[in-house]
Amino acid sequence: VHQWRGVIPEYADRLPMLAGAPVVTLREGGTPLIPAERLSELVGAEVHLKYEGLNPTGSFKDRGMTTAISMAAKHGAKAVICASTGNTSASAAAYAVKAGMTCGVLVPEGKIAMGKLSQAIAHGATLLQVEGNFDACLDVARKLAESYPIELVNSVNPARIEGQKTASFEVVDALGDAPDIHCLPVGNAGNITAYWRGYREYCNDPQVSDRPGPATHLPVMWGFQAAGAAPLVKGHPIDDPETIATAIRIGNPASWSQAIAARDESGGRIDAVTDEQILAAHRFLSAREGVFVEPGSAASVAGLIASAEAGLVPAGARIVCTVTGHGLKDPQWALRTADGGEVVPTRVSVDAVSAARALGLEG
Ligand code: F0G
Numbered sequence: 001v002h003q004w005r006g007v008i009p010e011y012a013d014r015l016p017m018l019a020g021a022p023v024v025t026l027r028e029g030g031t032p033l034i035p036a037e038r039l040s041e042l043v044g045a046e047v048h049l050k051y052e053g054l055n056p057t058g059s060f061k062d063r064g065m066t067t068a069i070s071m072a073a074k075h076g077a078k079a080v081i082c083a084s085t086g087n088t089s090a091s092a093a094a095y096a097v098k099a100g101m102t103c104g105v106l107v108p109e110g111k112i113a114m115g116k117l118s119q120a121i122a123h124g125a126t127l128l129q130v131e132g133n134f135d136a137c138l139d140v141a142r143k144l145a146e147s148y149p150i151e152l153v154n155s156v157n158p159a160r161i162e163g164q165k166t167a168s169f170e171v172v173d174a175l176g177d178a179p180d181i182h183c184l185p186v187g188n189a190g191n192i193t194a195y196w197r198g199y200r201e202y203c204n205d206p207q208v209s210d211r212p213g214p215a216t217h218l219p220v221m222w223g224f225q226a227a228g229a230a231p232l233v234k235g236h237p238i239d240d241p242e243t244i245a246t247a248i249r250i251g252n253p254a255s256w257s258q259a260i261a262a263r264d265e266s267g268g269r270i271d272a273v274t275d276e277q278i279l280a281a282h283r284f285l286s287a288r289e290g291v292f293v294e295p296g297s298a299a300s301v302a303g304l305i306a307s308a309e310a311g312l313v314p315a316g317a318r319i320v321c322t323v324t325g326h327g328l329k330d331p332q333w334a335l336r337t338a339d340g341g342e343v344v345p346t347r348v349s350v351d352a353v354s355a356a357r358a359l360g361l362e363g
Contacts, residue, residue, distance in 0.1 A: 168198025
């Protein structure tokens, strides 16, 4: 019986950097591309969700972590370090365990979701809470890696982008070609960089033999930042980024110029969405599509909906929205009503009639 082997074995021919490296994998990747009928109807296009919450640690970070930790193992590293808004730390911690390495993570104090914090601790990482935001954490992580024998596994590590580009290959393999538009949330901007690289490498490539590709065209890249943390939209770093979408609460993205290149080379755009738009998209995905994501992930869909409202979505276009992390990472948002109230479950006594009444089945 064939099981998905993880992104390094599955795309070995497209990851030359990894040649000869020991493969450290939790069988990441191979995530579903889910047709989103209600969202398609809403925006007047053919929309698919690349559900990255179904990776081993619940986010897309695992694609780049299998490659980063495998490269670290190749270099003989015993310890890895990262700065994180949560998901990178969860992923680094898990893959470090698999590789038998120690892991240190720097996170902004009080600004990472409980699920992610629990993961880093469960996997035995040394968690350092920094009085400062992600950008400050990344500064410290870079300095540590420069001065001490510890390998940096943030997306400034080239192996991270290499691994993450495989998501584009999977999209093309699933659709038989590239989509017309690809929507992504943007924080530190590694992922939009990786997707764009993946699409370019997979386009018109005669070496794609045993797969449905190659793609015959490139998608237009649409990136979306949270309005309170939108340096790429504003055109300058933001000192105090703020958003409820803590995953993308970043004021000075490390892959700034690569994100701008992805935007411009693809003829795309990077725009901002408000926290309200993010939460509305989060609710739409759970309640109308059956797909539970964390708020940061919903920025791609919030951006698509706003774009449709602004008349920017060509009728019938084939669109992929990546939803980057699982809803269980940061579940508190599901328990809020649209107007910010708390959801209180209906209590019923132990009999079928009162339960039926609560369900509207009985008058
Ligand atoms: N979505 C989620 C769920 C994320 O965790 C992140 C980034 C992004 C989107 C944005 O991706 O940074 O490549 O533009 N999280 C990082 C972390 C910063 O530390 O987990 P990006």
